[in-house]
Amino acid sequence: MATTANRVSAQTSDEINRLLRWQMEERLAYYETHADEIDTRLAELDREWDIERTLEANASTVCDVHAPSIFQLQRSEVDLRAVK
Structure with missing residues (x-):
C-alpha cells in the first residue's frame, strides 16, 4: 500500500x-x-488557499442545508410507493 x-x-x-x-x-x-520574489509568491498561494477553503466551506454549508430536504423527499417518495 x-x-x-x-x-x-x-x-x-x-x-x-x-x-x-x-x-x-x-x-x-x-x-x-529570484529569492526576492519568494515572499510575493507565498502571499499569492495564501490567497489561493483562502479562496479554496472558503469554497469548500460554502459547499459543505449547502450540503448541510439542503440534505435534510433531499432526504425528506426521498422518504416521501418511498412512503407514496408503499401506499399505492
Missing part, C-alpha cells in the same frame, strides 16, 4: 510524474535565482 507521501504519484503515470518533477525543479531553480 502506498504511503501518504507517495499515494498520488503511485497512481499517476510515469510520464506525468516526470513532467511534474521537471516543473517543480524549474520553479525551484527560478526562485533560487
